[in-house]
Amino acid sequence: MCWPNAARAVMGCEMDAEIAVRSLKTREDVAKLVDLHQAVWPESATETIPIQTYLDISLNGGILLGAFEGERLVGYVLGVLGIDEESPGTSAFTRLKHCSHTMGVDPDFRNRGVALRLKVEQRNQALRQGLRLITWTVDPLLGVNANLNLCHLGAVCHTYYRDYYGSLRDTLNRGIPSDRFRMDWWITSQRVVERLGAFGLEPAKAPIPDERPPVLNPAGPRRDGLLIPPRTWDQPGGSEVWVEIPHDFQVVKRKDMDLALEWRNHTRDIFERLFALGYHAAGFVREEVQDPPRSYYRLSIVNQEAG
Numbered sequence: 001m002c003w004p005n006a007a008r009a010v011m012g013c014e015m016d017a018e019i020a021v022r023s024l025k026t027r028e029d030v031a032k033l034v035d036l037h038q039a040v041w042p043e044s045a046t047e048t049i050p051i052q053t054y055l056d057i058s059l060n061g062g063i064l065l066g067a068f069e070g071e072r073l074v075g076y077v078l079g080v081l082g083i084d085e086e087s088p089g090t091s092a093f094t095r096l097k098h099c100s101h102t103m104g105v106d107p108d109f110r111n112r113g114v115a116l117r118l119k120v121e122q123r124n125q126a127l128r129q130g131l132r133l134i135t136w137t138v139d140p141l142l143g144v145n146a147n148l149n150l151c152h153l154g155a156v157c158h159t160y161y162r163d164y165y166g167s168l169r170d171t172l173n174r175g176i177p178s179d180r181f182r183m184d185w186w187i188t189s190q191r192v193v194e195r196l197g198a199f200g201l202e203p204a205k206a207p208i209p210d211e212r213p214p215v216l217n218p219a220g221p222r223r224d225g226l227l228i229p230p231r232t233w234d235q236p237g238g239s240e241v242w243v244e245i246p247h248d249f250q251v252v253k254r255k256d257m258d259l260a261l262e263w264r265n266h267t268r269d270i271f272e273r274l275f276a277l278g279y280h281a282a283g284f285v286r287e288e289v290q291d292p293p294r295s296y297y298r299l300s301i302v303n304q305e306a307g
């Protein structure tokens with residue numbers, strides 16, 4: 001699946017080459033995938049999925065997609081058929097879904113729209129399987145992922161998992177509890193259709209209203225430019241609230257792991273309480289012009305499924 005020139009401007013960046021997205025169904029393709037996995041997560045190379053497992057998934061109903069520049073594999077996404085046990089209704093009610101397991105992009109090709117293209121084709125294939133829901137997990141403190149998932153794809157979140165994967169050893173996750181959001185992507189909903197119909201735009205950079213909803217936990221700056229969470233946070237009082245997170249959590253981790261842990265525990269408390277009250281995370285704002293830059297989740301009490 002090649003993307004036309006008119007669709008190259010995505011996520012605020014211009015793609016300077018054609019990217020083809022297709023299913024990976026041969027040993028040759030999967031061998032490239034193993035190499036890419038080691039480039040994306042070099043410290044966890046010993047945990048790479050075996051080639052035969054990738055092939056079994058791809059050839060038996062799973063969705064395994066690769067993004068190529070010519071013959072070079074520059075990104076992939078892997079998922080399997082699953083059961084949604086958190087659907088509305090009784091505890092016995094379930095529905096089939098696509099469970100998106102992992103996605104990786106070559107470091108040389110990040111911020112060039114590769115992840116968005118992979119997710120759009122993942123949606124296309126899930127629709128052909130008759131599915132309406134795709135779920136995956138993400139670190140709540142990684143703003144770049146939040147921007148893609150909520151603003152561009154139109155996913156929503158109302159589920160928080162503490163230390164979901166236990167201790168992880170790769171650079172992105174080492175030294176901090178692996179708390180995760182579960183993203184719900186209702187791929188037939190009007191919200192998703194509208195977001196994908198305008199994916200050449202940058203929703204997170206839209207003008208911010210003068211009368212914004214309250215920020216429950218406005219951070220304070222330190223002398224080194226890092227932001228620190230407040231000791232207390234305000235209880236929500238309206239249908240929409242904003243929650244601040246570090247603008248670049250990986251920088252925080254490199255400079256001050258104790259502060260990173262403080263942010264993890266602080267935001268864990270906020271999100272768990274807000275989700276229990278019926279709030280959903282459905283938007284994200286990045287204020288690049290601020291010094292230092294700021295990032296906020298937008299949470300509201302509405303029916304976000306609409307699927």
